[in-house]
Amino acid sequence: MAMNQTGIEVTAKIWLIFLYFATLLFKPVVEIDGQAHTGTWGTTFFPTSPGNHSVTVYWKAYWFIPSNKATTTVNVPEGQVAKVVYETSWFFLLPGKISVTA
Numbered sequence: 001m002a003m004n005q006t007g008i009e010v011t012a013k014i015w016l017i018f019l020y021f022a023t024l025l026f027k028p029v030v031e032i033d034g035q036a037h038t039g040t041w042g043t044t045f046f047p048t049s050p051g052n053h054s055v056t057v058y059w060k061a062y063w064f065i066p067s068n069k070a071t072t073t074v075n076v077p078e079g080q081v082a083k084v085v086y087e088t089s090w091f092f093l094l095p096g097k098i099s100v101t102a
Contacts, residue, residue: 004079007047057086068096
């Protein structure tokens with residue numbers, strides 16, 4: 001019997017192409033219920049328990065300035081994956097855009 005994974009899949013996108021290479025130096029940080037995880041630009045899966053979870057995504061400009069921070073709440077059903085999409089803003093001090101997709 002195959003068990004389905006339960007968790008959150010975060011897709012992090014860089015909005016401006018001219019910032020793409022500079023931003024690649026700084027990995028996104030994904031906080032799930034206050035616990036920080038290093039993410040990747042692209043898609044990363046984080047196993048979680050079923051239920052509601054707070055998800056915050058940002059990246060650290062110059063390795064210490066939290067930039068484009070965005071937060072949402074997701075409901076993870078038993079045996080399913082909640083998908084979250086995060087996009088950077090055009091300016092690093094503005095909030096990023098985050099959404100939950102089906």
